[in-house]
Amino acid sequence: QVQLVESGGGVVQPGRSLRLSCTASGFTFSNYAMHWVRQAPGKGLEWVAIMSYDGSDKYYADSVKGRFTISRDNSENTLYLQMNSLGVEDTAVYYCARGWTAGTGTSCYIWGQGTLVTVSS
Amino acid sequence: EIVLTQSPGTLSLSPGERATLSCRASQSVSSSFLAWYQQKPGQAPRLLIFGTSNRATGIPDRFSGSGSGTDFTLTISRLEPEDFAVYYCQQYGRSPFTFGPGTKVDIK
Numbered sequence: 445q446v447q448l449v450e451s452g453g454g455v456v457q458p459g460r461s462l463r464l465s466c467t468a469s470g471f472t473f474s475n476y477a478m479h480w481v482r483q484a485p486g487k488g489l490e491w492v493a494i495m496s497y498d499g500s501d502k503y504y505a506d507s508v509k510g511r512f513t514i515s516r517d518n519s520e521n522t523l524y525l526q527m528n529s530l531g532v533e534d535t536a537v538y539y540c541a542r543g544w545t546a547g548t549g550t551s552c553y554i555w556g557q558g559t560l561v562t563v564s565s
Numbered sequence: 566e567i568v569l570t571q572s573p574g575t576l577s578l579s580p581g582e583r584a585t586l587s588c589r590a591s592q593s594v595s596s597s598f599l600a601w602y603q604q605k606p607g608q609a610p611r612l613l614i615f616g617t618s619n620r621a622t623g624i625p626d627r628f629s630g631s632g633s634g635t636d637f638t639l640t641i642s643r644l645e646p647e648d649f650a651v652y653y654c655q656q657y658g659r660s661p662f663t664f665g666p667g668t669k670v671d672i673k
Contacts, residue, residue: 479662481610489602489610489653489664503660506566539609551600551657553621555609 446470446554448540453559456530466523466540466556474498474518477543479552480525482536482561490536493525497546507533530563537561567592567656569665577673584641586668588654593634598658601630601639604667605650613652614639644670 452464466478480492493514495502502514513526523540537558543550568591578584588599601614612621614630617637627642641648649672654665 481664488651488667489604489655491655491662491664494660494662503662505661544615548660549598549657551598551612551615551655552602552610553612553615555611557609 446542448542448554448556450538450540450556450559453538453561455562455564457565458531458563460530461526461528462530462561464525464527464538464540464559464561466525468521468523468542471542471554473516473521475546477546477548477550478514478516478523479541479543480512480514480523481539481541481552481555482534483539483558484533484536487536492538494543494548494550495523496548501548503548527561530561532563535561535563566661567594567659567663569654569656569663571652571654571665571668573668574666575669575671577671578644579673580644580646582644584639584644584648584670586639586641586652586670588632588637588639588665590635590637590656594637594656595658596633598656599630599632599637600655600657601628602653602655603648603650604653610653641670 515524539558541552542554596617599617602610604610618630
């Protein structure tokens with residue numbers, strides 16, 4: 445079945461880095477754009493980043509631009525989020541989500557269950 | 566950045582009633598790029614509607630979306646017990662692809 449599994453979350457000190465992974469199965473990963481979306485504890489959804497099917501297009505939320513980098517390895521069916529210079533405001537559950545289409549003008553169709561990132565000293 | 570505002574913040578209704586949720590954008594959004602999601606406690610969000618009015622796979626027809634420009638609506642024709650949740654709108658036509666703050670539909 446179609447599935448997305450996030451990993452790499454955990455507790456990290458402010459200013460440090462963390463890399464999240466999202467492993468896809470049950471569909472042709474290289475055919476679809478992929479998103480990262482986060483949700484701080486008790487708060488709403490915040491879109492983070494998107495990458496097109498081939499990695500040629502990517503966009504970021506203003507709150508993470510210059511600190512986070514989205515990437516993908518289509519040979520490994522995996523999406524990544526490299527997070528640098530983490531602050532307490534980055535504490536959240538991070539979800540990866542598959543789009544409907546290959547390009548970046550797409551909603552979040554299939555979601556993973558999320559991985560929790562806690563930034564704390 | 567396109568800011569989305571959702572109203573009301575909380576909607577208290579009984580099963581069987583009709584729910585009407587509003588999403589207003591600070592700038593015009595192409596109707597091709599407006600989505601609605603449902604989220605229940607402890608679960609990942611689920612896509613309900615994309616392109617303003619298209620139901621995602623497996624979504625019951627009691628859910629419908631409409632609107633254009635800056636004003637969009639999600640309607641649940643008759644609330645089922647499983648529909649009590651938080652609903653978010655999202656625009657994905659212009660980066661950053663912003664979400665609204667959500668409307669909680671709870672049991673009256």
